Amino acid sequence: MADNGRMRYFLLTDSGRNPFPEIGGWSQALDIRKMNRREYRELPSSFQLNMRTGMDHILPDILVAPFLLLSEPAMHVVSFYDPEIPWCFAVLFGDSGKECASYFCPILEEEDCVVKEAYREGEIIRLDSKKMKGLPLFWIRVKDRKKTVIRMDLAESLLMRHAVGMELKATIMEE
Numbered sequence: 008m009a010d011n012g013r014m015r016y017f018l019l020t021d022s023g024r025n026p027f028p029e030i031g032g033w034s035q036a037l038d039i040r041k042m043n044r045r046e047y048r049e050l051p052s053s054f055q056l057n058m059r060t061g062m063d064h065i066l067p068d069i070l071v072a073p074f075l076l077l078s079e080p081a082m083h084v085v086s087f088y089d090p091e092i093p094w095c096f097a098v099l100f101g102d103s104g105k106e107c108a109s110y111f112c113p114i115l116e117e118e119d120c121v122v123k124e125a126y127r128e129g130e131i132i133r134l135d136s137k138k139m140k141g142l143p144l145f146w147i148r149v150k151d152r153k154k155t156v157i158r159m160d161l162a163e164s165l166l167m168r169h170a171v172g173m174e175l176k177a178t179i180m181e182e
Contacts, residue, residue: 028058067172
């Protein structure tokens, strides 16, 4: 769980090769600039989104794009690690009108702890452990995009419960 006594952190991603639904219409449903701990109360507590699905699609426990959405079981696991996290409720409606799914959108804190990014052999993110608050799930800003970071103990709990839809990419911790 720890690396020389320090907790490890990972970027939460998906492989991009999975037959997950593609979320559409989100820019009309909510202002994602308000998905932060200061302004989230201005967002609707629930919203509807359209999802485009393929023939062999699956509805995962974790969707990372266009923003983080979690199934109810995954939401309960995250709430165990961070009981103070605010949530919005989202209903996804399939393009055929015959399918729907419910998800929960966590309102994460953004931490300014990125030391630098390296892109020679893929994306490698270095985080400054002194600037981190120890949150189990949070956002960082890499260039102009938000990325989700997950603490190893939370990631292990989700994996032990067979959560579908997440891929982890290691980060490097600096003191």
